[in-house]
Amino acid sequence: MCGIVGYVGRAPVVEALLDALGRLEYRGYDSAGVAVLNSQGLEVRKRVGKIRELAATLRRRPITGHLGVGHSRWATHGEPTERNAHPHVDCTGKLAVVHNGIIENYGPLKERLIAKGHKFASQTDTEVIVHLVEEFAKRHPIPEAFRLALKELRGSYAVCLIAEQDAKRLFGAKNGSPLIVGIGQHESFFASDVPAILSRTRRVVYLNDLEVVELTAEGPKLTTLEGKPVRRNPTTVDWDITAARKGGYPHFMLKEIHEQPEAIEQTLFNRLDPAKGRIVFDRRSKRFLDGLSPSEQFIIIACGTAYHAGLVGEYMLEELARVPVDVDLASEFRYRGASLNRHTTVIAVTQSGETADTLAGIRLAKAQGAKVLAVCNVMGSSIAREADAVLYTHAGPEIAVASTKAYTSQVTALALLTLYLAKQRRHVPPAQWRKLVDGLASLPRLIDQALASEPAVKAIAAKYAAARNFYYLGRRYNFPSALEGALKLKEVCPVIHAEGYAAGEMKHGPISLIRKGWPVVFVATASPVYEKVISNIEEVRARKGECIVIASEGDAAIKRHADSLITVPRTEEFLSPVVVAVPLQLFAYYVADANGADIDQPPNLAKSVTVE
Numbered sequence: 259m260c261g262i263v264g265y266v267g268r269a270p271v272v273e274a275l276l277d278a279l280g281r282l283e284y285r286g287y288d289s290a291g292v293a294v295l296n297s298q299g300l301e302v303r304k305r306v307g308k309i310r311e312l313a314a315t316l317r318r319r320p321i322t323g324h325l326g327v328g329h330s331r332w333a334t335h336g337e338p339t340e341r342n343a344h345p346h347v348d349c350t351g352k353l354a355v356v357h358n359g360i361i362e363n364y365g366p367l368k369e370r371l372i373a374k375g376h377k378f379a380s381q382t383d384t385e386v387i388v389h390l391v392e393e394f395a396k397r398h399p400i401p402e403a404f405r406l407a408l409k410e411l412r413g414s415y416a417v418c419l420i421a422e423q424d425a426k427r428l429f430g431a432k433n434g435s436p437l438i439v440g441i442g443q444h445e446s447f448f449a450s451d452v453p454a455i456l457s458r459t460r461r462v463v464y465l466n467d468l469e470v471v472e473l474t475a476e477g478p479k480l481t482t483l484e485g486k487p488v489r490r491n492p493t494t495v496d497w498d499i500t501a502a503r504k505g506g507y508p509h510f511m512l513k514e515i516h517e518q519p520e521a522i523e524q525t526l527f528n529r530l531d532p533a534k535g536r537i538v539f540d541r542r543s544k545r546f547l548d549g550l551s552p553s554e555q556f557i558i559i560a561c562g563t564a565y566h567a568g569l570v571g572e573y574m575l576e577e578l579a580r581v582p583v584d585v586d587l588a589s590e591f592r593y594r595g596a597s598l599n600r601h602t603t604v605i606a607v608t609q610s611g612e613t614a615d616t617l618a619g620i621r622l623a624k625a626q627g628a629k630v631l632a633v634c635n636v637m638g639s640s641i642a643r644e645a646d647a648v649l650y651t652h653a654g655p656e657i658a659v660a661s662t663k664a665y666t667s668q669v670t671a672l673a674l675l676t677l678y679l680a681k682q683r684r685h686v687p688p689a690q691w692r693k694l695v696d697g698l699a700s701l702p703r704l705i706d707q708a709l710a711s712e713p714a715v716k717a718i719a720a721k722y723a724a725a726r727n728f729y730y731l732g733r734r735y736n737f738p739s740a741l742e743g744a745l746k747l748k749e750v751c752p753v754i755h756a757e758g759y760a761a762g763e764m765k766h767g768p769i770s771l772i773r774k775g776w777p778v779v780f781v782a783t784a785s786p787v788y789e790k791v792i793s794n795i796e797e798v799r800a801r802k803g804e805c806i807v808i809a810s811e812g813d814a815a816i817k818r819h820a821d822s823l824i825t826v827p828r829t830e831e832f833l834s835p836v837v838v839a840v841p842l843q844l845f846a847y848y849v850a851d852a853n854g855a856d857i858d859q860p861p862n863l864a865k866s867v868t869v870e
């Protein structure tokens with residue numbers, strides 16, 4: 259999500275780093291920084307905001323040199339501030355690291371390091387890495403200290419280190435997060451992503467997990483974490499810059515659909531403790547939630563896809579936490595004259611945190627004495643700043659206009675909230691609680707499995723790509739899935755009209771249009787209303803409509819009800835909208851692609867709707 263770059267060579271390092279960081283700007287970020295080694299020692303510059311602002315700082319306070327690292331940060335753990343921006347330095351100011359990923363055991367590591375006298379300057383998990391290296395460097399040379407530090411880390415990382423004690427080379431390593439080496443003419447690079455270096459070289463070494471690199475201007479030396487040499491020849495990248503930005507995917511939307519296992523992992527990180535069966539929130543959110551009255555009234559407000567996530571939240575919160583919930587489109591909420599008071603909590607669900615109607619909704623709520631909890635993806639956004647507490651979704655930057663990973667991470671965050679309130683209010687018996695928690699913990703894996711349906715979904719999309727009208731139907735938790743599936747399709751393929759309904763509503767009007775070949779996407783996963791959905795399917799088939807059915811794996815009986823069948827892994831019903839979202843998104847994507855649509859930037863749509 260964030261961008262890493264490193265340079266060693268003959269060119270002025272700051273120019274090389276800024277150029278590479280600029281080429282990663284499309285990924286989104288909120289702060290940036292560089293660290294350079296030169297005859298003065300280690301020098302660091304950081305700025306909140308754009309790379310051009312960092313460049314302005316570097317013009318005012320220049321640094322020269324030929325070796326350094328840079329980073330653009332998209333805040334996940336810790337606000338977007340200069341302190342939290344990378345590079346992070348150790349207590350002596352002689353070591354600096356940049357890092358992508360999550361260090362899962364940073365809490366205990368930090369405590370241990372503080373006990374040894376280390377002083378921490380940021381709220382990030384990253385900072386433990388540089389202090390760990392500092393600690394080991396008291397007794398070992400830098401390459402060994404780096405490897406020993408890496409061995410202590412649990413979680414994912416792409417990390418680059420520079421050290422005054424070993425000032426002729428850069429160090430890098432990866433586990434789970436991407437890091438590549440670029441080899442140029444008497445210059446070498448680290449980068450988290452190929453586009454950063456494509457203008458300078460196409461010769462790239464792709465690193466494997468748990469490999470360590472010592473990098474000089476003449477190229478990399480690879481070893482294992484144990485220090486055993488690794489041989490790897492460079493490959494030549496033949497992507498153009500546009501393809502490279504999309505990580506090899508033809509569109510950002512497809513890339514982001516595939517990022518969902520990682521995005522959900524980030525949403526759950528540090529919050530779900532399946533071993534202890536606990537949900538843990540940051541101090542501010544915990545204080546907020548623990549202070550709610552037993553008779554608190556919840557109103558979820560949101561727009562578009564976020565509204566659909568809110569509808570799923572309503573089902574979860576009412577059924578499992580037994581709290582009363584209303585869900586409103588933010589554009590309606592702000593004008594409907596709702597009467598709120600200090601026992602009302604408005605939950606604003608928003609990817610961008612800037613949507614004008616949602617923002618106006620929370621201002622109105624606060625003016626009436628209500629409390630505001632935001633479920634938001636962008637740290638430091640207007641809604642995140644104005645809310646009383648924020649559950650960040652941590653899905654990473656979403657670039658395609660059509661929301662995919664932001665949606666599933668919103669539903670996941672609402673699931674966390676639901677389980678927290680359910681436990682607090684003792685509404686779930688222990689045996690059921692275990693199942694719910696285990697279900698939530700397995701979501702990233704289940705989404706990964708759901709992505710395996712891609713070839714089947716693509717084939718089905720090809721079959722229906724010429725249709726111009728679609729219905730989407732579902733019940734209970736998957737009524738919002740039907741709305742979201744239809745929105746996704748009409749959004750990315752604007753030549754198609756798609757409408758989502760609660761399946762039980764079909765007989766009250768929409769059925770009048772069903773005729774031979776009319777495609778209807780049904781969500782018929784395992785649920786207490788499964789039989790009722792089957793009846794709705796048969797009503798469509800009786801009128802010769804075509805049923806594209808999304809069902810749970812292992813449902814042998816469904817085959818005879820479906821013209822086209824897509825299966826998804828079984829899960830607890832309250833989490834099924836997350837798993838079901840994957841084939842719905844893929845279906846919209848491939849139908850749009852077959853129609854030659856401008857998938858990432860559909861006409862008339864903007865990523866962030868900041869006007870009413």
Ligand code: M6R
Nearest residue numbers: 562563564608609610613660661
């Ligand atoms: O940034 P927000 O989540 O507040 O945005 C809300 C909607 O504008 C957004 O979900 C929109 O509907 C998406 N384009 C849907 O894919």
